[in-house]
Amino acid sequence: MRSRPSRAVEAQEAVKEIILGRGLAAGDPLPTESELMEELGISRNSVREALKALQAVGIVDIRHGFGMFVGRMSLAGLVDELTFHSRITLQDGRSHIAHLVEIREMLETGLVQKLIDLGSDADLSAAAEAMARMEEEAERGGVSPEIDRLFHDVLYRPLGNPLVSQLLGAFWDVYHQLRDQIGAPDETPADVARRHRDIYAAVTAGDKSAAIAAVHAHFEGVRNRVARLGSVG
Known part of the structure; x- marks a missing residue:
């Protein structure tokens, strides 16, 4: 026999229905705790518990x-x-981590092809600027994580899909938080910049095969480092 949902769970669903039913968008104000208590007919504790749970998932x-x-x-x-x-x-x-790297690699392999499909409609000026900054950093002896992340973010921005940036950012955040366990890159800064340049050049040339190969090459160093972690374990 299925158990009845708690009042807090019911309140969570009711708040979601209020948002959907009233056509509210991100940033729009919600009813106060007291208003929700009256409208939903539940206690303050249940409302607060529901709101905390909804806050945790954004x-x-x-x-x-x-x-x-x-x-x-x-x-x-x-x-x-x-x-x-x-x-x-x-x-x-x-x-x-190996699974995450694999998923991100597959994602970017598809994204570069969609980007090439846009042709001249894709404004890659921001990616070109990020690429130039990366190469300047490489000449000074190091490529910062920030510029690496920025390049991938702005490269796919012409696709007009905000979820792409969020997903790539999520993968990046996980990888960055595990950087101490994963260790330093094997590639030199010049190699890192060159691999990114290869992706950018293939996209601007409209060469899907070269773009796919460049993405795979870009992730090769990461795959090797993660593979060593597994062999050590």
Whole structure:
């Protein structure tokens, strides 16, 4: 026999229905706690428990002193969970990091092809600027994680899909939080810059085969480092 959902769980669903039913968007104000208590007919504790749960997944944004608002989508919870489980698997010789790298590599392989399909409609000026900055850093002896992340972010921006940036950012955040376990890159800064340049050049040339090969080459160093982690375990 299925158990009845708790009042807090029912309240969570009711708040979601309020957001959807009223056509509210990210940043729009929500009813106050008291208004929700009256409208939903439940206790303050149940309302607060529901709001905290919705805040944890980014559906509700509670700003103390200002009120409650519809949250803006965030993958922070996903990042924390993936990072934690990746650390667990590192302890017994299995690595979720390898799976994450594989997924991101497949994602970017598809993205470069879609980017090429845009042709002249794709404004790659921001990617060109990021590429130039990366090469300047490489000449000075190091490529910063920030410019590496920026390049991938702005490269796919012409696709007009905000989820792409968020997903790539989530993968990056997990990888960055595990950087101490993964270790330093094997490639020289010049090699790192060159691999990114190869991706950019293939995209601007409209060469899908070269773009796919460049993406695979870009991730080769990461795959090798992660593979060594598994062999050590």
